[in-house]
Amino acid sequence: MFQIHLWVGIALCLYILVIGVTGSILVFESELEHAAYPGLWRASEPLAGQPAVDLPEVVETVMKTYPGQQITAAYLPDREGNNFEVFVHKGERFRYVFIDANTGRIAGDINPDRSWLIWIIDLHFRLLGGRVGEILNGIGAAFLLLLCATGVVIWWAGLKHWTRGLKVDLSRSWRRINFDLHGAVGFWTLLILSMWAFTGVYFVWPKPIESFVNRFSSVASANPPKFIVPPRGNQPWADLHGMILSAQQSSPNAKFAGAFFPGSDKSALTLLMARAETRNFTQMDYVYFDPAAGRQLALWHRGINDTWGGRFVFWLSPLHFGYDWGLAIKILWAALGCALPLLSISGVLMYWNRSLGKRWTRLKAQTSRTENKVVLD
Structure with a gap:
């Protein structure tokens, strides 16, 4: 267990460092988006008597x-x-465009290559x-889960001494403090690190x-419904206003929040009808339409699950990101996330203290003896 923990930790130390820092950010x-581009988020002052801008008008302007x-x-x-x-996107390149909510004009955009x-x-x-990096990320997460499992086994010091691993004695040497810090931080963050890894x-x-999970309990309610969209071909879209009105009638207790547009003529x-905050996508009604016929195809109440399997799958995303419970949870x-x-860093220092530092000392001593011998000769 120690050897697995040691060598997997050494192999993943840079990966863990990067994932922890970027995740915390x-x-x-x-x-951060609002702070980085403050001029793009805020609308101009509304003009007296000016009608409100709606989504169909915004779509027409962007196109x-x-x-x-x-x-x-x-x-x-x-x-x-x-x-x-x-x-908006073309091929693999996309832009983040802002439309003034009071005038309907383009307020600006963000080029991802410069963000x-x-x-x-x-x-x-x-x-x-890309996709290769995504797969490597999944492999890294699996090995992080292995580190959590082996770490708790190594941490256990027996019934008489297990409480030592819960704290850090700052009166000891820096090597001992580093050792205690690694064990204590690993113990207190074990559950959330395991959750992030899984x-x-x-x-x-x-x-x-x-x-x-579906073998034991249905996960159907946690996933979008399945339906078939007739190929649209070159047919024009149906009235977007009418589809928005239909969605509002299907979700009368929710607020219209936006739209995901089809990526092909079969999509x-x-x-989006928000049951909670406008950008809380885990508490959203998704109303699906055939864009050519304007016919409603399905309705998905995301976040409302009637089985423990559906609830389990649903909670994986909000637990990972921590977006949806206010500033304190963020x-x-x-x-x-800084625990990673x-x-x-503390694991690398432990390896230095246990092995690399001693090898370095021996190498320096050997080099010194060789140099002294050359001088004497």
Whole structure:
């Protein structure tokens, strides 16, 4: 167990450091976006008698301004005084476009190639390597889970001495403090680190995990419904206003929050009806439409699960990110995320103290003797 923990830890020390730091940063993704681009989020002052801008008008403006590009998603302002947000893409390149909520004009856009925050997102989720990086991330998460399992076995010091591993004695030498710190931080963060590792594996390979859970309890309510969209071909879209009205009638207690647009002529238009906060996608009704016929295809009440299997799968995402429970939980999640780089650094120092430092001392002594011999000769 010790050897597995040691060598897996050495192999993953840089990965763990990067994932921990970037994860702690991304807990505050929304706040950082607003701070980085303050001029894009806030709408201009409303003019007296000016009608409110709606989503169909925003879509028309974006299509005229960015010809040849496809709209992926559009979100209504998440609070009063903010702008509409629209994602457009062409091939693998996309832009984040802001529409003034009071005038309907383009307020500006974000080029992901020049955004440090999007770079951090890509580093955390895909290690800057696309699908290959995503798979490597899943493998790294699986080995992190192995580190958690072997770590708790190594940490256990027996019934008489197990409480020693819960604290750090600052009166000892720095080597002992580093040793105690590694064990104590590992123990107190074991559950959340194991959860992050497991959910990291799930995000890369959800189907095998869901298939296993589904053997004992249905996970159907945690996933979008299945339906067939007739090929649209060159048919024009049905009236978007009418589909929005239909979605509001299907979810009368929710607020219209935005839309996911079809990526092909066999994909549905998804209208988002927020049951809670506008950007809380885990408490959202997803209303699916055939964009050509304007016919409602399905309704998914995400976050409402009637089986323990559905609840288990549903909670994996909000638990991993910690977005949905306010600032206090965000601060806690960010602080706990710092445990990963702390464990990585303290683990490397332990390896130095146990092995590499002694080898370095012997090498220096051997080099010194060789130099002295050369001088004497």
